[in-house]
Amino acid sequence: MILRGRVWKFGDDLGATDLVSAAYDNFGMGRKWDECARHLLEDIDPDFVGKVGQGDLLIGGRNLGAGHAHYYAAAIMGANAAGIAGLFGDTMGGLFRRAAIDFGVPAGPIGGISDLVETGDELELDLMGGIATNRTSGATLKFPKVDPIILEILGEGGSTNWALKRAGHDKAQVTAA
Amino acid sequence: MGQTMTARILARASGRDLVQPGDVVIAKIGMFTQIDGTTFIDNFVARKLDLWDPARVLFCFDHMFQPDWIPQVATREHPKIKAFARAQGVPDENIYDLGRNGISHQIPVEQGWALPGMVCVGADGQSATMGAANCLALPALFGVDPILLTGDMWMIVPEAINIRLTGALRRGVTGKDFVYRLIADLGERVNGRVIEFSGPGVATLSMDVRMAIANGSVQLNAMTMVFPHDEVLEAYIKNRAREPYQGIAPDADAVYSETLEYDLSTIGELVSGPHEIELIRPLQELEGTEVHAANIGSCSSGRISDLALAADILRGRKIHPRVRMVVTPISAETAREAAAGGLIQVFLDAGAVVTQPGCGACYSGNLSPLKLGDGERCISTSVETLRGRMGSKDSEVLLGNAAVVAASAIAGCIADPTPYLTGLAPALETLP
Numbered sequence: 001m002i003l004r005g006r007v008w009k010f011g012d013d014l015g016a017t018d019l020v021s022a023a024y025d026n027f028g029m030g031r032k033w034d035e036c037a038r039h040l041l042e043d044i045d046p047d048f049v050g051k052v053g054q055g056d057l058l059i060g061g062r063n064l065g066a067g068h069a070h071y072y073a074a075a076i077m078g079a080n081a082a083g084i085a086g087l088f089g090d091t092m093g094g095l096f097r098r099a100a101i102d103f104g105v106p107a108g109p110i111g112g113i114s115d116l117v118e119t120g121d122e123l124e125l126d127l128m129g130g131i132a133t134n135r136t137s138g139a140t141l142k143f144p145k146v147d148p149i150i151l152e153i154l155g156e157g158g159s160t161n162w163a164l165k166r167a168g169h170d171k172a173q174v175t176a177a
Numbered sequence: 178m179g180q181t182m183t184a185r186i187l188a189r190a191s192g193r194d195l196v197q198p199g200d201v202v203i204a205k206i207g208m209f210t211q212i213d214g215t216t217f218i219d220n221f222v223a224r225k226l227d228l229w230d231p232a233r234v235l236f237c238f239d240h241m242f243q244p245d246w247i248p249q250v251a252t253r254e255h256p257k258i259k260a261f262a263r264a265q266g267v268p269d270e271n272i273y274d275l276g277r278n279g280i281s282h283q284i285p286v287e288q289g290w291a292l293p294g295m296v297c298v299g300a301d302g303q304s305a306t307m308g309a310a311n312c313l314a315l316p317a318l319f320g321v322d323p324i325l326l327t328g329d330m331w332m333i334v335p336e337a338i339n340i341r342l343t344g345a346l347r348r349g350v351t352g353k354d355f356v357y358r359l360i361a362d363l364g365e366r367v368n369g370r371v372i373e374f375s376g377p378g379v380a381t382l383s384m385d386v387r388m389a390i391a392n393g394s395v396q397l398n399a400m401t402m403v404f405p406h407d408e409v410l411e412a413y414i415k416n417r418a419r420e421p422y423q424g425i426a427p428d429a430d431a432v433y434s435e436t437l438e439y440d441l442s443t444i445g446e447l448v449s450g451p452h453e454i455e456l457i458r459p460l461q462e463l464e465g466t467e468v469h470a471a472n473i474g475s476c477s478s479g480r481i482s483d484l485a486l487a488a489d490i491l492r493g494r495k496i497h498p499r500v501r502m503v504v505t506p507i508s509a510e511t512a513r514e515a516a517a518g519g520l521i522q523v524f525l526d527a528g529a530v531v532t533q534p535g536c537g538a539c540y541s542g543n544l545s546p547l548k549l550g551d552g553e554r555c556i557s558t559s560v561e562t563l564r565g566r567m568g569s570k571d572s573e574v575l576l577g578n579a580a581v582v583a584a585s586a587i588a589g590c591i592a593d594p595t596p597y598l599t600g601l602a603p604a605l606e607t608l609p
């Protein structure tokens with residue numbers, strides 16, 4: 001799986017409720033991802049929603065997605081609905097990463113990623129090969145290859161479809177998601 | 178490289194000899210416990226899907242959602258769960274309805290479903306509680322449907338922190354206080370790692386206290402917590418376990434990403450909130466703060482040791498006339514034990530209300546007589562202090578242990594329970 005997109009870079013400790021504030025918990029609980037998207041990062045950059053585009057990549061420093069697990073869905077799916085195709089930080093907690101992959105949104109830790117790129121750069125991430133390329137500067141960074149199981153889940157669009165396929169359900173049932 | 182308890186459980190569950198942090202495995206789960214607010218049933222019914230093993234799925238009626246606007250309001254949800262369970266062949270005894278019910282991650286430990294060495298998963302965010310039983314207890318978060326379909330879950334083997342315990346908690350200090358100490362000390366540094374406990378202090382902790390500690394995992398941003406398989410656990414589960422089990426210990430050379438040491442005797446009473454769990458202060462800083470309501474219950478308390486501690490303070494005393502107090506045992510078994518031990522009588526004599534078991538007043542959508550109005554402040558043993566959690570957005574929830582709640586209910590303000598526990602407090606006849 002190769003992701004290629006424009007970078008939006010943030011600092012360390014960008015938490016789930018920095019992505020979508022806890023004030024919009026009712027949208028998260030109601031799974032209204034488009035509503036969550038309208039408030040993405042508004043406490044940090046009120047103009048962000050107007051600037052972000054489809055396929056862009058969100059890059060953080062250490063601890064991207066920190067905070068209470070209750071808010072992970074709103075953060076991940078709000079970002080995804082706003083156009084963000086993947087979230088990567090120098091480090092990322094296991095529960096946040098798990099939540100993103102369950103939803104079929106590529107995410108994970110890539111040590112050194114925040115030094116590789118700046119906002120506006122075009123970044124290519126070869127998840128299978130474990131190579132990050134800054135196509136604006138030409139710089140590259142190697143990272144541990146993403147496990148085939150995770151690539152399979154992402155390829156199926158999330159763990160529900162992945163499980164349906166593993167349990168032997170036919171394509172019609174899978175795509176009914 | 179030696180394996181942690183976490184890695185050994187995941188290795189066993191995935192049929193491998195050895196796993197290391199970062200490995201991705203598909204781990205077979207031993208059981209799944211579901212609250213009475215489901216999200217998967219509509220999907221399963223619409224797509225004609227089946228549970229992987231109906232005998233290993235529990236439904237625990239605990240939240241009993243009341244307002245009609247909540248999609249999972251109890252009057253619709255409970256019949257829906259029962260119909261689904263019957264159609265799927267879930268044994269009747271796996272449905273923990275009133276009279277047998279309790280909180281969804283208490284029941285599996287108490288009723289011998291969550292066993293040492295297993296991977297145990299729950300729909301509730303606080304499901305790590307089960308880690309007291311030497312299992313890897315995980316909240317399913319947003320992956321309920323696939324886990325129930327296949328009976329396994331993908332996992333990236335997490336790193337673990339070893340917390341070595343010495344000493345013993347002094348009387349009047351509970352697992353909640355230790356959780357608050359960890360939150361205050363470690364903040365967001367935990368970052369999704371697992372916490373494993375070791376050291377001589379573990380043996381001093383009852384199963385109640387271990388469950389209360391493991392319950393704090395989400396608030397601490399830990400993936401879960403794992404307690405060792407020792408004599409205390411063995412004595413607790415030997416007559417409860419529903420099937421044979423094999424406990425897990427870490428390898429002697431297990432590699433932890435960090436090792437910390439805590440002397441349990443240094444833990445004092447702490448109060449969290451209002452509004453933010455990370456706002457943690459010593460009890461002494463808040464003494465004298467007026468309270469209007471007092472609540473004992475929820476998954477981080479409400480166990481028999483919490484009720485006994487509160488009763489020792491309330492015995493022969495009256496709750497302040499400006500305070501209303503509600504006690505909610507965590508489970509039906511706990512309620513029966515409390516009744517048999519005379520604790521319920523103590524609460525009623527003191528002027529408290531005792532409700533049916535479950536999550537209680539922790540969340541204002543639950544069945545509980547305790548809802549906060551504008552300007553009210555509650556001292557509660559419950560698990561969250563978020564604004565509006567117990568009712569009005571203009572109310573405050575302060576969190577403390579059962580002794581602090583009981584002492585505060587008597588005083589009408591946040592109070593130190595120590596004088597009551599040491600016999601220095603005034604007796605009933607000298608109180609107003």
